[in-house]
Amino acid sequence: MLNSIYRNINLNYIGMVMEMIIRNKVNNLILFLTLSVSIMAQTNEIHFYVSPNGSDNNIGSIDLPFVSIDKAIDAIRAERIKAPKASYTVFLRKGIYHISKTIEFDDRDVFGDEAPLNIRPYEDESVRISGGIKIPQDIIGFVTDTTISNRFITRVKDNILQIDYSGLNIDEGKIQPHGFGRPYTNTQMELFGRERAYFLARWPNSGFISYNRVIEKGSTPSEGDFSNKGAVIEYTANRISRWQSSEEPWIAGFFHYGFADDALPIKNIDIEKKQITTGLPTFYGFSSGESFNSFYGFNIKEDIDIPGEYFVDKKNKKIFFYPYDNEDLSDLSLSLLEKPLITFENSANICFENIIIECTRGMGIYIEGGNNIRFNSCTIRNIGTVAICLGKGVDENGIPASKLLGNFKEYLYSNQTWDRNCGSDHLIENCEIFNTGSGGILLGGGNRLTLERGNNRVSNCSIHDFNRYEKTYRGAINIDGVGNVIDHNEIYNCPAVAIHLNGNDHLIEYNIIHDAVTDGHDMGAIYYGRNPSERGNIVRYNYFHHNGNKEGTIMSVYHDDGACGMEVYGNVFYKPGNIAVMIGGGNDIVYRNNIFVDVPIAFHVDNRMQNWGKEQFLDNNGIFHKRLNEVGIDKLPYSDAYPNLSDYWTNNLGLPKRNIIKNNLFVGVGQIHNGSSEWVNLGENITVFTDPGFESYSKMNFKLRNDSKVFTILPDFENIPFDKIGRKKRIFVDNLPTNANKDTQLLFVHNNETLMDNFLGVNGVYHGFAFMPEQLRKGMSASDREREFSRIKNMGLNIARTWYRPDWACGSNLYNDFNWNSQKMLAFYKWLDEMKKLNVDIALQAGWWFTNDTYFHSGNLKDNDSIVPNPEKDPARFAKWITESLQQLINVKNYTNIKYLVLFTEPLNYKSGIVPVGYTQNDYYEKVCKIINEELKKAGLRDKIKIVGPNSGSTRNAQWIGWAKHNLNDVIDIYSWHAYNATRWDREYGGWKEIVESGKNKISETGKPFWIDEYGCGIPNELIRTEPDYGNYIAQCIAAFIKAGAQTSMIWLLMDQQYVDPLENSDGNDSFHNGVHRWGLSKWPHDNLPNAKSPYPAFYAFSMISKYLGGRNETKVFKTTNSDSLYIVATQPNGKELSIMVVNASHSAKKFEIKFTESINFNLRKHLYDPEQIILDEDKFNIDYDKEFKNVQSNILDELPSRGVAVYSTMK
Secondary structure, eight states: OGGGTTOOOOOOHHHHHHOOOOHHHHHHHHHHHHHHHHHHHOOOOEEEEEEETTTTTTOOOSSSOOOHHHHHHHHHHEEEEEEEETEEEEEESSSEOOSSOOOOEEETOOOOOOEEEEESSSTTTTTEEEEEOOOGGGGGEEEOOOHEEESGGGGGGGGOOEOOOOTTOOOOOOOOETTTTOOOOOOOOEEEESOOEEOOEEEEESSOOOOOOEEEOOOGGGGGGOOOOOOOEEOOOGGGGGGGOOOSEEEEESSTTTEEEEEEEEEEEEETTEEESSSSTTOOOOOOOSSSSSEEEEEEEGOOOOOTTEEEEEEOOOOOOOOTTOOOOGOOOOEESSOOOOOEOOEEEEEEOOOOEOOOOSSSSSSSSOOOEEEEEEEEEEESSSEEOOOOOOTTTSSSEEEOSEEEEEEEHHHOOOOOOOSSSSSSEOOEEEEESSSSEEEEOOHHHHHHOOEEEEOOOEEEEOOSSOOOOSSEEESSSSOOEEOOOEEOOOOSEEEEEESSSSSSEEEEESOOOOSSSSEEEEEEEEETOOOOOEEEEEEEOOOOOOOOOOOEEEETTTOOOOOESSSSESOEEEEEEEEOOOOOOOOEEEEEEEEEEEEEEEEETTTIIIIIIIIITHHHHHHHEEEEEEETTHHHGGGGTTTTTSSSTTOSSSSSEEEEEEEEEEEEEEOOOOGGGSOOOOOSSSSSSSEEEEHHHHEOOOOOOOHHSTTOOOOGGGSSSOOOOOOSSSSSSSSSSSSSSEEEEEEEEEESOOOOOOOEEEESTTTTTHHHHHTTTTTHHHHHHHHHHHHTOOEEEEETTTTTHHHTTTTOOOOOTTTHHHHHHHHHHHHHHHTTTEEEEOOSSBBBGGGOOOSSSSOOOTTOOOOTTTHOOOHHHHHHIIIIIIISSSTTEEEEEEEEESTTTTTOOOOOOTTOOOHHHHHHHHHHHHHHHHEEEOOGEEEEEEEOOOOTTOOOHHHHHHHHHHOOOOEEEEOOSOOOOOOOHHHHHHHHHHHHHGGGGTTTTTTEEEEOOOOSGGGGGGGHHHHHHHHHHHHHHHHTTTEEEEEOSSOEEOOOOOOTTOOOOTTTTTTTEEOHHHHOTTTTTTTTTSTTHHHHHHHHHHHHOOOOOOEEEEEEETTTTEEEEEGGGGGGOEEEEEEEEEESSSSEEEEEEEEEEEEEEEEEEEETTOOTTTOOOOEEEEEEEEEEEEEOOOOOOOOEEEEEESSS
């Protein structure tokens, strides 16, 4: 009986169950009551069960399941009123769930990260959710009506069966015109086998047939002719004359351009003149003469002649079909549902896993708003339009609307900043999508005006055969918005585009794209164009092969009509089309470290914007003016994110510029590029016509062997991780009530591969205030300082970033006089003395508020409105203060541990001062920094200090980094930016790594190191930093930063501190409480808080990580491999030790095995931060080890508690 109540326990139903038990034995009642209390106490998971054989009058238990998924959703909504923090699972029993109306989730279904809703099969049972009906066996038979069978081709007529659906009361729908420039349309009723779609009878059975000539081209909507007049074309094939007697024949093909397919009804066939008259026009009108001007006929009963073809006789309510070989006739279905099968509107944290979703006339899944909707290991097949749509489409009037597609593409073309309300952090992973009518996934998300990222993702999926109905610009994935990801997918078997791109900052990586663009002309497997503001997109580590066709010009990547600003690296192009890449007049496109094999022309580059495209795109009425003005290319955030875009209209308009082709390998390539040398910066590349050292040319393994001559000729060429491209093995989701979480997960330390060899450690912002008069006035004592310095010593801090204010030495004299023995300078020296004793290096934050600090005055700016900046004298004065300060601190006082100079903080995040007339904030910052750099050189100090900058704020695209690279690369030694969680408070490892990589990608070509010199969590409120879980949060940040390549990271702040003037008494702003800034890992000892001398729990996690991961002194970072929700970092402190950090991001315990690439032969001590077990003690500075692994050779087996962090180290 326990299984029947293991939904843990809905008390509304207990009475029903008790009645059943009482009928059995009284003893069972006692057992039931005892164990039900135990179950409720021991678990926070609530389960419901659904079965095709159940009843919605049941209680939803395993023995008494519901029959509908809708009923389970209603039950959960009711249950959540009593148990809002529980996680829920709906187990679906084996069978097909025929859905006649949409399964709908809405804003009532917002589940928590720690308490999601999972919908999955029970154990390994097969579950299908279908928008159709199964065809009864008794209505399938042979064709007995000879007036029908005589119309079939004699050799196949005995193979054709019929389905008499007259008794099923079905509205068949109708075929709609569909093609280029037209709306997405639902299909009519379709016939499907279990895994195969049937297709309307056509001729020729594959490919196209040319028409002879155009008699009348019909009206041309593209030129404003909307008279709706059809065309007349002349055919040659006699077989077409047979179509005259067919009930509803159609033709489809490429009637004008090779990128614009269309499907039109036939109005009339004149068999004497061999002419077809169409019932409708096509967008560009009909033309002839090109090899791709061709067509095929479909929906023609007489042409059923191969397995898989069918025809719907609507008048007689019969379907005639030629079954596939070995077809299971008991598993044939007809599609009925025209609305989506499943919809989500403003829902969160819901996961469908391992379910087959199939058989619709419209779309499969619709997601709008919300976050963390996941489909994992699902099959989505036999769909009328698209498998999944994220975000709104448009209605028949062209107005944005929910749960519709409509003329989505044309509306987006005209409204390029359209925010479709796609939500964020949605994930489609490990799925197979095939046999769809009009593409695979519409993947939107993010905001093009603010460049806020959507972070929606399609990962590890197989998407193929997705253009059964509509052919062009309906890709496997149409991606739009900002900051979405397509990774580790295999995409193949499509007549046109595989990925259609709109928007900014998308990442397309580790995909295999093959057998794409098999029809048409002038198309690409990855395509985008006609908007120079769509920048920041990255295409890396993909494998393109066997794309294109014999008739058209086909590319694997197409930068069409002025497309700009894409970085393409680490890809392999093998037989990628007759041209691998086309750059159609755009700028700032970089191709580096790619391999091109067996292609006639690698790059076509042209200047179309200076000739035929000038009027359409660049003139005052051209579309680029609207598109660039919409986003404000000369204003933030675009001016920062894409500095080259701001001068688009003034710098050689229309001329392709700053396009780079360098460090690539060309094998058997006829021509590298066919454009002018003015349009491309052609760097060092290799061209060979023999095998350059591939693992296996014949087997298409294009990874280079270590002994390849490429690495000698191009020493900067990085071997492409060819073996990692494509689909990975299935990844299981967290929080599923299966045995998956009990399985041992694999982590790897590749201790023969170095990620970084100059790691500076895990550090923090810690101001030199300990001896300042403000602290002394408020109670700071010698014992308080001793405790503070002991904490610094025991965490093994390597670098402290401190604020250094102008008024400490200058008073209020505008940098004219320097008092190096002022009260505050003497206090600062004392703090520097302690840091030198503790071997802590200093990053000196010289100044804070740009531009206020450049015309420094002792009072607040708001009290000195009469101050007018002097853009000539102020920068020089400010530079003099910095130079004199470093001369005093380093050369006179011998603080040689001051090694870094940080200029200002977040210089563009807020207006902290007056920008001089005639300058932008960017211009003035550049001027000030360059003057400082020159003054340091003159004083002989430049080689004693490294300049860190621009220290910019944590917008999602690493604000100002791209601008700084272009304008200050000669000044900046170490790039830096911040990473806060203002966008999503619950974003963890993946989000932090993404912030880092968005900046890293901008500066990678400089080869300079970078820091994350501020990070932390301040939302939803400051109390989040006082919770034990913040220790895990910080550990995830550190892991993300290190694995992304950051030389160091600095938490804001190491400890709460009493601030100095002018913030001595600041209150109520940014966590200031009477001058104490509460962002630290420990409290200020005289703050008005309980146990003020004790640290917060997260202090112990940070201190443990900082101490044992090491830094400086030749500390290396090894490459590592994570597992699901387990993140691993490995370092080699002092060049000889070994430390490994493992972070469990899951809310359940995790078993794992750490494997080493090379044997280590070490004893490793385990230090564990368990958020549930941490004890606060003002005199405790670190976490002792609790376990030792002796004589470790090749692996470690261990387990971490929920949200636990462990460091395994040889260090003592």
